[in-house]
Amino acid sequence: MPELITNPTLDRLLSTTEQIIRERGCRRTTLQEIMNRSGLSKGAIYHYVTSKDELFGLIFKSRMEAVNTRFFEAVKSARRELDQPLKAITEGLRHIHNEKDVSNQIFIYLLSQQENPAIREMLREIYDHSVRTAAIWIETGQKNGVIPDSLDARKMADMFVVLSYGLRARSMISTEAVSFSMDDFHELMHHMLSEHSRGG
Structure with a gap:
């Protein structure tokens, strides 16, 4: 899967595709409909991707990049505090509780196609990208002195992604009121990182 370097054409492609997914779902979204609505040719689309x-x-990855941007904006103004950057992450992920959210629909759709080797590889790449991004957040906290160096950033990042993927799956299975919310997720992560910072 290509690296995500946005520009107006790619932004139009992603936003158009998201809109069609909202209206029709992943399975009924076609490249032809994306071409019709975005005004982009097949060649223009294939400049960025090789398939629907x-x-x-790429849309799923772009959502993670948006959270990453929010995180680093919060880091700039946080002045060596943990809460504000962590809140930027959890606020940026609130959509994972919404069964109609495009990224959740894509997540379930791709999982349902994982017998296809290309999609299985894409899922692995998305997962690895998510863990790397979360590890960077933790390492940034370590560099700023709010998370101790003794914390295994990769292990904590993996746990973070596993938990967020579980929340995504739950949102698609159950629409009833949830007992573990993103506020609880925030508190859990804050508690774990605070415990480590106290050496506990």
Whole structure:
């Protein structure tokens, strides 16, 4: 899957595809409909991706990049505090509780296609990208002195992604009121990182 370097054409492609997914779902979204609505040729789309499924993966990745941007904006103004950057992450992930959210629909759709080797590889790449991004957040906290160096950033990042993926799956299975919310997720992460910072 290509690296995500946005520009107006790619932004139009992603936003158009998201809109169609909202209206029709992943399975009924076609490249032809994306071409019709975005005004982009097949060649223009294939400049960025080689398939509809790869385009869906790019949308999923773009959501993670948006959270990453929010995190680093919060870090700039946080003055060596943990709460504000962590809140930027959890606020940026609130959509994972929404069964109608495009990224959740893509997540379930791609999982349902994982017998396809190309999609299985894409899912692995998305997962690895998510863990790397979360590890960077933790390492940034370590560099700023709010998370101790003794914390295994990769292990904590993996746990973070596993938990967020579980929340995504739950949102697609159950629409009833949840007992573990994003506020609870925030508190859990804050508690774990605070415990480590006290050496506990």
